[in-house]
Amino acid sequence: MSLFGDAWNQYEHGMDSGLGVLPHITSQFFVPRMVDKPQDPIVLAIEREKITTLVKRDAHSFDSRNITRARDSPVLPSLSPEVLWAKSVASGDQHSDQVVSWDVLRQSHPNRSYNTPFLTEQSSDVSASAQYQSDSFFRDVNDITNQTFSMQPLPFDLRASVVRVNELELLESLRMTVLGTSSFLHTWDPVSETFLSFGGAENLPNKLIISGKDETMSSSLLKRFLDIGTLMRRLEVFLSVLQTRRKEESATVHAFSHALSVVLVYLRDQLSRGPLSNFCIPVSSKTLSGTWLYYGDSEEIVVSLASLCQRGLGLSPSQYPRFTMKPVALLSRIYKYLDTHFRKSSSRTLVAVFAYLLTMSSKNYLQTLCRSVAYTDSNSQRAATNQPQRTAIGPLDIEDFDQASPEDDEVLFSEGDKLPSFIPRELAEALPAAQKSLKLLTAAQPSHPVLNPPVRRPFITWVWSTTDIQDLWRTGSLGEAGDIAPTIGPNSPSDLASADSNLHGCGYQSDLVGFRIFDLEPGSNGGNTFNEHSMHAALENFILSFPPVLPSITPNLSLLTNLVFSPLISHAASLSSALLSIFLDENSFLYVHDHLVLLRSHMLLTSPSFKSRLTAALFSDTDDREVVAGGGKSFTLSRQRSKSVAGVTQHGTSRWAVGLAPFLTERGTWPPGGSDLSFFLRTVIVDSQDIRSFGPDDSQQEHELGSRRIAEEAEVRLGFAIRDLASDTGRERWLNPLYIEALDFLYLDYKVPHPLDVIITPGTISKYQRIFSFLLRLVRVESAIRAAFRMTHRNVLFPTLNQSRKLLTHFRFVAHSFVATLSAYIFDVAIGGNFDAFLARVTACRLGTSSEFTDVFSVAEAHSAVLNNILSACLMRSSQRAAGDLFRGGLELILELCVMIGDLNDGRLQEYQASSALDVLFAAFREKMSTLIKVLEVLLEKGLKSSQRQELLLALQEQSDVRHAPGGVEALRHLILRLDINEWWKNLHS
Incomplete structure (x- = not known):
């Protein structure tokens, strides 16, 4: 309840503040009972119009000067409420509801519902007039009645100047402000990048008050228009700064700046078409509120764009973050905002604007991505193989932009680098292999059908219309329907077609066809040139054709993204399989x-x-x-x-x-x-x-x-x-x-032929060489122990030392057994078991009985893993250094034995000298063998789970024709069984 109405009630009844009883408050909104007689809505409307006109004329004649004269009177009862408020109560229906029905012409509220002491329920003119005079009026009331009354005073601030405007003046000013342009009420401050009120006292900031509204209502109404204008101006400043850094931009960033400029042109056009464009019409009580509601959608779009560009209202220019110039980060940011608006079910226009930004900004990136895996027609593929091409971004040729640095594309698609967030995981995993496969396939078979498709493959592009999505779902490819093209210019398509045909007839080479435009008559190719009108029309058509919801086959953006990139995923897989088929062709x-x-x-x-x-x-x-x-x-x-x-x-x-x-x-x-x-x-x-x-x-x-x-x-x-x-x-x-x-x-x-070096890599060749060096040592010891057997069999090397002769015979037998067992294990189990199983897997893949290898890189990984298993089975890995030293130490002792026997046979070593050396060698060999068996047992215990898996593989081997490898560490179990089948070495010291 207003304080003014309360004060007048107390004075009228002559009561204290605690004794007065306020009248009942009746309902403000109701539907009156219809009388049981015929009604003529037209006649009633005419009568009502006449009464309203008379009441308004009388109400305007009773202005604030009456209140001033009443204030000068020494007798307060002359300020009768009937005199002060009667005509304001009778002025117009300020609370008629807006429901349009068959009886809307009829007066729905009786006059008694407006007989109220609340000032806020009166007309805006009366309310403003009362507020302007409230200060002096209530000071006189306080002096006469010795009562304390208060009312919301006029805004007053020594640090600001209050500027009052009516609605017509405000609308004239907002027409410029909402477009981001200074007006006679608001001026742009380039330091703070905000609009400031203008027109008050000099050197003082201003507070703008709308006639009939208080300060809070005025600021609330103005906020939307000022926010729109501020953000539009900030986006324009951001765009101008972005375009001044053209040499630092990549093609993706430049495409984004161009698309954003088109969106701003579109928004500026939409804002200029609103109610503010027709501000000369008679202003009613609903004009300002209707205008305020109209610009709600525009505010949502501008706020989202400013947030995308990091130029929101909550930031001052000194707080602006550095805008990213990386194509991957920029595209991921746009896609994230688009996905958010899809999830929030934002307005169709807002979603369409961000879809347009993503489509235009990512077009060059997607074209480069397609070229990186030869997903183009055959003509463009030949050109792409030799040199990078410039592509078109919508109707604006990328030739108009600055050339992106060549390092961008190299870094962009290098292995291990990040991709935009909208790239499906399946494509991100297949892309590095497909790019490598393309180079290898070009070297192996340049005429392969995958590299020379019979049907033109268009670039990957975003699709949004229901028809395009359904076509892509059915056929797996899309023509040019998904492109955003400008409207046709003044020249007819037939004229342009004839001009192009004439140019093609002039003998242009394929690389110089782009220069044919310079041979046209001035203005003859206007339909293909860039202008703001064409781009604006293309964006407007894009928004109008944008579906309110995605079709049921792709109900969300994630599924739509997978559908858009599905042709590229299939093509990447075909590149890898095509290269693999060449390496599996037995006639090649x-x-x-x-x-x-x-x-x-x-x-x-x-x-x-x-x-x-x-x-x-x-x-x-x-x-x-x-x-x-x-x-x-x-x-x-x-x-x-x-x-x-x-x-x-x-x-x-x-x-x-x-x-x-x-x-x-x-x-x-x-x-x-x-x-x-x-x-x-x-x-x-x-x-x-x-x-x-x-x-x-x-x-x-x-x-x-x-x-x-x-x-x-x-x-x-x-x-x-x-x-x-x-x-x-x-x-x-x-x-x-x-x-x-x-x-x-x-x-x-071994010099591996190209491109087979992708499977037989230098790393695998080095592993082969390590195994080859170990095999040379083993063959050397084999030859040495056979030579030692012949020397001891022909000659008696210890004729006088019977114990040494027996020990030599025993040591020779044990050493020969160890070398023979080791040789059989290495060639049969370590090499034969692992490598032969790998060759069987390759053959099964060639015959189509196995799909284990999807590309040549999986074959290369399996090849390297097989060699690692062979190295592990031979105890040659760095993690097996302790066991490997014992393993090779045993071979060294056997070779020392053979050299000592050779010295005895040549007479370089005496019998008594060899006897003590033989004892030392045999003790060392026995110690190493015992320790080796224990270390192998420890290795097998650590790999117990691996052994269990190996047993499962062996069980599956009995049910399958595919041969399984014994593995690396798991193969050592075969070595222990061969070396110490009765556990004699293991129990030697027990």
């Missing part, structure tokens, strides 16, 4: 199975012919230093030529490197060199190749052709080389032929 030179067999045969010594020839060239198991075991004719002749000059003289002065070919040590230097060694090793490779003849079947003949080419090129691609090892001190073990590391300087290399 790149048939990976044959190359793997070649590597296994030579670098893992599984080829009997290569292993026998290599053993004959590098090793010897004879018991006579003067006899050459194995080798070709040239080898023997060379050996015989050098024997007379070097062999005899070195017999008594140099120690015998048992197990090595005598030819390697006859020069007296280590490592050996010369052309003879290179010739022998090259002969080993050439003679070991098995080139098969052609078969009668054509398909078999094609396969033989591929295999023959692989075998022929193996002579060139395989080769021995010298490894650069450290020799700082000169006492390194590989510099002494007596040690087991004597042949570590020699390794076998």
Whole structure:
């Protein structure tokens, strides 16, 4: 209840404040009972209009001067409420409801409902007049009645100037303010980037009061218009700053700035079309409220755009965050806002605006993404392979923008880099493999159908209309329907088509077709040039065609995104499968199975012919230093030529490197060199190749052709080389032929043909070489122990020491058993079990009985894993250093035994000297073997779960034709069973 009405009630009844009884407050809104007689709404409306006109005329004549004269009167009762408020009560229906019904012309509220003492229920004119005079009026009332009355005073602030405007003046000013332009009431402050009131006292800020409204109501009504204008101006300033940094922008950021400028043009047009554009019409009590409601949707759009650009009202210019220039971050930010508005079910216009920003901003990015995996037509693919292309962003050619730095695209799509948040996870995982597959497929088979599609594949673009989404769902591809095109200009399509045909007839090359526009008549290509009107029309059509809700097949933005990128996902998978099919084609030179067999045969010594020839060239198991075991004719002749000059003289002065070919040590230097060694090793490779003849079947003949080419090129691609090892001190073990590391300087290399090097990588080749070096040590020890057997079998090395002779026989037998068991385990289990199972998996994938390998990179990973398992089975991984040292230490002790036997056989070592050395060697060997078995048991206990998985695989193997590998650490169980089947070594010290 207003205080003024309360004060007048007390004075009228002559009562104290506690004795007065206020009249009952009747309902303000009701539907009167209809009288039971015919009514004429037209006649009643005419009569009502006449009464309203008379009342308004009388009410305006009774202005605030009456209140001033009444205030000067010494008698307060002359201020009768009937005199003061009678005509204001009778003035117009201020509370008629807005329901349009059949009886709306009838007066729905009786006059008695307005007979109220509440000032706030009177007309705006009366309320404002009373407020203007309230200060002096209630001061006189307080003096006469000695009562205390109060009312909301006029806004008064010494630091501000109050400016009062009527609604017509306000609307004229807001028409400019809402567009972000200064007016006679508000001026733009570039420092704070806000609108300030203008028109009051000089050097004082202003408070704008609307006639008939208090300060709170005025600020509340003005806030929406000022917010819209402020944000529109801030966005324009932001856009101008963004466009001044053009050289720093990528194509994506520039496309965003262009799309944002189009949206601002559209919003400015929509704001200018509103009620404020027709402010000269008679102003009624509903004009301001109706205008305020009209701009609600525009405020929501502008606020969201300002938040996207980090220019919200809650921030001052000094608090603006640095706007990102990274394409990925920018596109992810736009998509996040769009998804939020979809989830909030925002207005269709607001969602359409953000969909337009995402479509236009991401177009260049998506085109570059498509080009990175050759998802284009064949013509554009050829150009994309040679050089990057510039693409169009909607109707505005990207040629108009500054060139994005070439590093952006490289970094953008490099492996491990981030992608926009809207890229589906399936595509993000397939994209790196598809990009690599594209390069490899282009090198392997440039004419592949995947690279030269018979039907044009359009770029990936966003689709929003229900028709486009349904077409994409049915066919899996979309034509140009999803593009945002400008409206056609003054030239007809037929004219433009004829102009283009004339230009094509002028002999333009494909790379120069873009310059055909310069040969047109001035103004003849106006329909294709950029102008704000065309872009504005394109955006308006886009918003009008935007669906209120997404169709049921893609009810949310996430599902729509998956649908949009589904063609690109399928294409990426086809690239990987196409490349894999080339490597699995048995008629191709790149048939990976044959190359793997070649590597296994030579670098893992599984080829009997290569292993026998290599053993004959590098090793010897004879018991006579003067006899050459194995080798070709040239080898023997060379050996015989050098024997007379070097062999005899070195017999008594140099120690015998048992197990090595005598030819390697006859020069007296280590490592050996010369052309003879290179010739022998090259002969080993050439003679070991098995080139098969052609078969009668054509398909078999094609396969033989591929295999023959692989075998022929193996002579060139395989080769021995010298490894650069450290020799700082000169006492390194590989510099002494007596040690087991004597042949570590020699390794076998394989030049992998491109693009097969994606599967047989340099990393895997290094693993092959590590295994090859270990196998050379093992073959050396095998040759040495056989030579030791022959020496002890022919000669009695301990004729007087019976115990030493028995120990030597026992040690020789144990050592030979250990070497034979180890050799069988490595070639049968570690290499054969793992590698043969891998080859079976490759064959099953080629035959289509297995889908384990989806691309060449999965094959490469499996290939590397197989070699890791072989290294683990041979105890050559860094995590197995302790067990590996024991494992190789046993082989070193056996080689020392063989060298000692050679010294005894040559007479360099006496019987009593060898006896003590033999005891030490056997004790050390027994200790190492016992410790090795215990360490292997510990390794197997740690890998117990892996063993259980291996048992499950073995169980599945019995039910399947696919061969499973024994694994890495799991294979050590086979080694323990072979070495210590009765647990003698394990219980040696117990």
